[in-house]
Amino acid sequence: MPRTDLHPSTVAAQALGWTDAATGAVVLPIQPATTFIRDPDNEYRRGRSYGRADNPGYDQPEALLTALESGAASLLFPSGMAAATTLFRALPLGAHVVAPQLMYHALRRWLAAQAAAGYLAVDFADAASLDALRQAVVPGRSRLVWIETPANPPWPITDIAGAAEIAHAAGAVLAVDNTVATPMLTRPLALGADLVMHSATKYLNGHSDVIAGSLTAARDDEFWQRLVAGRASGGAILGNLEAYLLLRGMRTLPLRVERACRSAQRVAEAMAAHPRVLQVLYPGLPTHPGHAVARRQMAGGFGGMLSIRVKGGEAAAIAAASRVELWKRATSLGGVESLIEHRASVEGAGTPVPPDLLRLSVGIEDADDLIGDLSAALGK
Numbered sequence: 001m002p003r004t005d006l007h008p009s010t011v012a013a014q015a016l017g018w019t020d021a022a023t024g025a026v027v028l029p030i031q032p033a034t035t036f037i038r039d040p041d042n043e044y045r046r047g048r049s050y051g052r053a054d055n056p057g058y059d060q061p062e063a064l065l066t067a068l069e070s071g072a073a074s075l076l077f078p079s080g081m082a083a084a085t086t087l088f089r090a091l092p093l094g095a096h097v098v099a100p101q102l103m104y105h106a107l108r109r110w111l112a113a114q115a116a117a118g119y120l121a122v123d124f125a126d127a128a129s130l131d132a133l134r135q136a137v138v139p140g141r142s143r144l145v146w147i148e149t150p151a152n153p154p155w156p157i158t159d160i161a162g163a164a165e166i167a168h169a170a171g172a173v174l175a176v177d178n179t180v181a182t183p184m185l186t187r188p189l190a191l192g193a194d195l196v197m198h199s200a201t202k203y204l205n206g207h208s209d210v211i212a213g214s215l216t217a218a219r220d221d222e223f224w225q226r227l228v229a230g231r232a233s234g235g236a237i238l239g240n241l242e243a244y245l246l247l248r249g250m251r252t253l254p255l256r257v258e259r260a261c262r263s264a265q266r267v268a269e270a271m272a273a274h275p276r277v278l279q280v281l282y283p284g285l286p287t288h289p290g291h292a293v294a295r296r297q298m299a300g301g302f303g304g305m306l307s308i309r310v311k312g313g314e315a316a317a318i319a320a321a322s323r324v325e326l327w328k329r330a331t332s333l334g335g336v337e338s339l340i341e342h343r344a345s346v347e348g349a350g351t352p353v354p355p356d357l358l359r360l361s362v363g364i365e366d367a368d369d370l371i372g373d374l375s376a377a378l379g380k
């Protein structure tokens with residue numbers, strides 16, 4: 001059993017303190033085997049038979065994530081989308097699901113397609129409003145409420161404890177996409193959520209070199225076992241090298257998130273004073289509609305993600321992004337390098353994102369360098 005009296009930065013840095021029993025190595029070796037020896041009496045007493053279901057390379061990163069999220073169990077997946085879709089696919093055919101109007105766009109599209117095909121019944125609600133969530137759930141019929149907080153890309157905040165109460169009162173479970181907050185800032189399970197999902201591609205790995213996802217459960221119950229079986233039989237499994245790299249990235253998660261939060265706050269404040277900026281969307285600013293709830297449920301910072309709306313509309317926003325030298329023009333988030341993107345171009349037709357919006361993922365570079373580069377790119 002991992003110690004429960006240690007701070008998350010200690011738990012992460014030591015990756016639970018696991019060492020290799022055979023060699024004493026402070027890092028566990030990558031185990032590439034796809035199959036395991038059966039005992040002479042036809043049993044598998046060591047508990048593993050085949051790599052799709054029983055990958056030893058997942059044990060430490062899953063245990064670490066479980067500890068950081070204060071959960072009961074975790075599962076790694078080959079992408080955040082694989083984690084999320086495995087969860088939705090474990091629901092009964094036609095199950096009613098409530099999801100946010102503002103959320104990661106590819107998952108919103110996937111849910112809409114599931115609804116169109118009749119696999120799920122999906123209602124999209126304004127998840128920043130508990131009243132809207134309450135109206136969207138159907139007691140006795142809703143099976144899952146999905147939220148993302150802070151959510152792409154204006155970073156609205158959902159009150160997790162309030163959403164959990166609403167979901168449970170309707171007989172549904174609450175699942176939280178915790179990619180942006182990370183367990184360093186918010187632990188949804190401690191606030192009443194049932195499941196947490198990550199695009200581990202982002203902050204958990206942190207180096208823009210692994211696509212991965214995860215689910216963590218508050219309880220190892222019958223639904224969780226359906227997800228365990230869903231990964232093993234569905235076959236959406238992460239590679240061993242990726243699992244190793246993800247674990248290595250997670251060991252520095254506290255440092256990276258702390259730095260990103262501090263710098264994002266400074267970038268947000270600098271952009272709020274910039275003459276070419278129409279609006280700054282960052283939960284750390286008192287002007288943000290989710291600021292009060294974020295203060296309550298995010299400890300230690302408001303995350304490394306913000307968006308700015310540029311005066312002059314779409315063309316001015318794209319032009320500013322074209323002039324940065326330090327920020328990298330790329331999609332994704334949560335890496336050590338800062339990224340800038342014209343979000344509407346990524347999301348395409350039908351996006352709710354304003355055309356003048358630039359999404360910023362603040363990395364761990366010097367904040368003055370980032371502010372100087374972005375300010376110059378925006379112009380006078």
Ligand code: PLP
Binds near residue numbers: 079082179333
């Ligand atoms: N959730 C959020 C908040 C994301 O930003 C992303 C990816 O950008 C995903 C889920 C999907 O994760 P992946 O790209 O690892 O499949």
